[in-house]
Amino acid sequence: xxxxxxxxxxxxxxxxxxxxxxxxxxxxxxxxxxxxxxxxxxxxxxxxxxxxxxxxxxxxxxxxxxxxxxxxxxxxxxxxxxxxxxxxxxxxxxxxxxxxxxxxxxxxxxxxxxxxxxxxxxxxxxxxxxxxxxxxxxxxxxxxxxxxxxxxxxxxxxxxxxxxxxxxxxxxxxxxxxxxxxxxxxxxxxxxxxxxxxxxxxxxxxxxxxxxxxxxxxxxxxxxxxxxx
Amino acid sequence: xxxxxxxxxxxxxxxxxxxxxxxxxxxxxxxxxxxxxxxxxxxxxxxxxxxxxxxxxxxxxxxxxxxxxxxxxxxxxxxxxxxxxxxxxxxxxxxxxxxxxxxxxxxxxxxxxxxxxxxxxxxxxxxxxxxxxxxxxxxxxxxxxxxxxxxxxxxxxxxxxxxxxxxxxxxxxxxxxxxxxxxxxxxxxxxxxxxxxxxxxxxxxxxxxxxxxxxxxxxxxxxxxxxxxxxxxxxxxxxxxxxxxxxxxxxxxxxxxxxxxxxxxxxxxxxxxxxxxxxxxxx
Amino acid sequence: xxxxxxxxxxxxxxxxxxxxxxxxxxxxxxxxxxxxxxxxxxxxxxxxxxxxxxxxxxxxxxxxxxxxxxxxxxxxxxxxxxxxxxxxxxxxxxxxxxxxxxxxxxxxxxxxxxxxxxxxxxxxxxxxxxxxxxxxxxxxxxxxxxxxxxxxxxxxxxxxxxxxxxxxxxxxxxxxxxxxxxxxxxxxxxxxxxxxxxxxxxxxxxxxxxxxxxxxxxxxxxxxxxxxxxxxxxxxxx
Numbered sequence: 001x002x003x004x005x006x007x008x009x010x011x012x013x014x015x016x017x018x019x020x021x022x023x024x025x026x027x028x029x030x031x032x033x034x035x036x037x038x039x040x041x042x043x044x045x046x047x048x049x050x051x052x053x054x055x056x057x058x059x060x061x062x063x064x065x066x067x068x069x070x071x072x073x074x075x076x077x078x079x080x081x082x083x084x085x086x087x088x089x090x091x092x093x094x095x096x097x098x099x100x101x102x103x104x105x106x107x108x109x110x111x112x113x114x115x116x117x118x119x120x121x122x123x124x125x126x127x128x129x130x131x132x133x134x135x136x137x138x139x140x141x142x143x144x145x146x147x148x149x150x151x152x153x154x155x156x157x158x159x160x161x162x163x164x165x166x167x168x169x170x171x172x173x174x175x176x177x178x179x180x181x182x183x184x185x186x187x188x189x190x191x192x193x194x195x196x197x198x199x200x201x202x203x204x205x206x207x208x209x210x211x212x213x214x215x216x217x218x219x220x221x222x223x224x225x226x227x228x229x
Numbered sequence: 230x231x232x233x234x235x236x237x238x239x240x241x242x243x244x245x246x247x248x249x250x251x252x253x254x255x256x257x258x259x260x261x262x263x264x265x266x267x268x269x270x271x272x273x274x275x276x277x278x279x280x281x282x283x284x285x286x287x288x289x290x291x292x293x294x295x296x297x298x299x300x301x302x303x304x305x306x307x308x309x310x311x312x313x314x315x316x317x318x319x320x321x322x323x324x325x326x327x328x329x330x331x332x333x334x335x336x337x338x339x340x341x342x343x344x345x346x347x348x349x350x351x352x353x354x355x356x357x358x359x360x361x362x363x364x365x366x367x368x369x370x371x372x373x374x375x376x377x378x379x380x381x382x383x384x385x386x387x388x389x390x391x392x393x394x395x396x397x398x399x400x401x402x403x404x405x406x407x408x409x410x411x412x413x414x415x416x417x418x419x420x421x422x423x424x425x426x427x428x429x430x431x432x433x434x435x436x437x438x439x440x441x442x443x444x445x446x447x448x449x450x451x452x453x454x455x456x457x458x459x460x461x462x463x464x465x466x467x468x469x470x471x472x473x474x475x476x477x478x479x480x481x482x483x484x485x486x487x488x489x490x491x492x493x494x495x496x497x498x499x500x501x502x503x504x505x506x507x508x509x510x511x512x
Numbered sequence: 513x514x515x516x517x518x519x520x521x522x523x524x525x526x527x528x529x530x531x532x533x534x535x536x537x538x539x540x541x542x543x544x545x546x547x548x549x550x551x552x553x554x555x556x557x558x559x560x561x562x563x564x565x566x567x568x569x570x571x572x573x574x575x576x577x578x579x580x581x582x583x584x585x586x587x588x589x590x591x592x593x594x595x596x597x598x599x600x601x602x603x604x605x606x607x608x609x610x611x612x613x614x615x616x617x618x619x620x621x622x623x624x625x626x627x628x629x630x631x632x633x634x635x636x637x638x639x640x641x642x643x644x645x646x647x648x649x650x651x652x653x654x655x656x657x658x659x660x661x662x663x664x665x666x667x668x669x670x671x672x673x674x675x676x677x678x679x680x681x682x683x684x685x686x687x688x689x690x691x692x693x694x695x696x697x698x699x700x701x702x703x704x705x706x707x708x709x710x711x712x713x714x715x716x717x718x719x720x721x722x723x724x725x726x727x728x729x730x731x732x733x734x735x736x737x738x739x740x741x742x743x744x745x746x747x748x749x750x
Contacts, residue, residue, distance in 0.1 A: 014332075062233065081235070086233035088235075090328040093332055124269055127646075136282065164422050171306075177600075178275070181604050184602045188614055196610075
């Protein structure tokens with residue numbers, strides 16, 4: 001699964017998500033079937049099933065609020081549908097993202113027509129996400145240490161301004177880092193366009209995978225709708 | 230308010246994906262500055278900054294803390310097109326890597342936060358940023374960016390059939406209001422700190438622009454979002470309208486028309502503003 | 513013997529008017545390794561950024577016989593390879609291999625050729641096994657090696673290293689010194705790390721307030737400016 005072409009995985013993922021999102025009847029059967037399909041995918045990809053299922057649960061807090069809303073509003077079935085659909089969608093996305101390094105995924109999206117400038121921004125965002133997050137953590141600790149000594153109300157507004165100051169410094173540092181990156185780029189001959197290495201070739205096994213992985217959700221939905229009627 | 234997959238009805242997410250794609254492409258082309266891609270690292274790094282910035286807690290009393298969302302701040306420092314691109318990249322990473330927001334719903338989230346939210350965040354500053362109303366305009370920008378995004382998201386959910394009573398909607402609006410005020414306050418505080426340490430980082434809005442156009446643009450964005458909210462809550466009125474105009478619209482069609490109408494209004498406002506902006510820049 | 517770099521009368525002011533360089537004359541001869549010493553803010557890094565045209569000041573700079581100007585900058589950037597202080601800002605591509613290949617692709621090598629040369633460069637610095645890894649997961653020492661690989665892949669004539677041992681632990685500093693010694697290029701080393709400089713440099717230059725205050729052998733300048741970092745243990749402890 002890890003070695004399948006990202007374009008095949010993206011295509012299969014989209015089919016899965018669309019089939020799930022547009023489903024109206026037979027949801028109970030469909031969710032069971034999709035759950036098993038995804039679990040099978042996780043096992044085949046040799047991913048830790050429980051860990052992934054747990055990570056997908058991050059959508060649940062937001063969803064549960066709406067489950068409650070639907071229940072109060074007299075449409076509990078919709079609430080259940082929201083919960084199930086959002087959770088299964090999250091697992092599907094996790095499956096793809098865990099078997100496809102982000103640069104490869106972005107290259108696959110580029111072949112699909114997504115503007116390359118946008119993808120470049122995503123690429124650099126991802127590269128520096130953890131670098132800047134670490135800087136922020138250090139600053140957060142320092143700011144908290146400073147604001148913690150003052151009294152409650154004073155601490156509120158002083159700590160607020162301290163946090164704003166920390167943010168401004170983080171902003172300026174990030175900007176300055178971007179300038180350093182620009183210098184490093186120019187020093188190595190950058191003249192306006194990023195040249196990428198060739199994307200991998202789409203092989204027959206990838207096509208087979210794409211077809212099978214797209215057919216499975218469709219087949220399951222037909223079966224589920226038939227079982228429900 | 231990142232909408233997950235499975236929440237929006239099919240016509241809604243399809244329409245929004247269809248609307249988001251060209252708009253995001255337009256923003257990307259503007260931010261790119263012609264053939265050059267040299268801005269990409271800067272925008273990527275600033276996107277990383279927003280992520281990291283969301284980890285810094287702002288105390289708002291009673292032991293609770295809030296954090297910056299960032300659309301308005303980005304618009305006032307990088308410009309609206311670049312800010313839209315950065316926000317789109319952030320939303321993409323949030324959806325793919327952190328499962329915060331759906332993949333099919335990405336179009337909706339992009340329209341809400343990266344397009345309408347950024348525009349609403351930038352407009353007050355662009356109109357009043359060079360006047361003595363600068364500070365309030367920054368606050369208003371921050372607040373509107375959150376409010377417009379949230380109202381649009383709520384409307385899309387309502388149009389998709391999530392059953393919320395009037396009371397619940399009002400409660401949500403109150404919560405959005407609080408969040409909006411917080412964003413405004415944080416944005417002002419950060420902008421002021423920024424101006425002290427690195428004034429060149431803050432954009433200077435064009436002076437001498439007619440405030441009337443700006444006010445009209447802001448009003449259009451506001452009306453569109455609020456209008457969509459009311460329309461999504463009153464499907465019967467829409468059905469009557471479509472009935473009167475002679476079309477035999479079914480339930481979901483009328484709802485999606487309401488949604489589509491709102492989106493077109495916002496999209497139109499964006500295009501009008503972009504064209505005006507281009508004309509003023511070349512003047 | 514023609515010097516590799518010849519700088520005459522270099523002057524540079526920041527946007528706000530403060531003078532950063534006040535008339536610098538400098539020469540780098542083939543095969544040399546020169547240390548740039550001096551207090552923070554004395555202009556060492558500013559000077560170095562002029563050598564490949566990132567900053568443009570008054571005065572003349574000749575690199576391998578080429579006068580530095582708009583036309584010659586692309587060629588000069590191939591000849592002068594700068595390894596910056598912050599490795600994270602230098603390794604900006606998603607994977608190690610892509611980063612090392614970046615410069616090669618920019619100057620027009622075919623993809624397969626670029627990959628091959630990048631692979632060789634990684635071997636030179638001993639980081640071949642990290643080719644497909646993301647830079648974020650590397651240690652400071654490993655990142656520095658990859659950054660050097662990215663520069664060495666371009667086969668420059670001159671290597672400039674700006675504070676290369678910052679953030680490295682002592683074993684890291686030693687192995688970096690080992691690596692750098694074996695690189696064939698003439699080198700300019702901006703550093704506060706005296707041990708590192710002594711291991712690699714014959715000649716040194718001392719910056720002060722935007723000009724070169726003195727030139728000579730390294731031990732010479734260390735003595736003259738009291739530039740040693742070892743602290744004498746107080747003998748009065750009972």
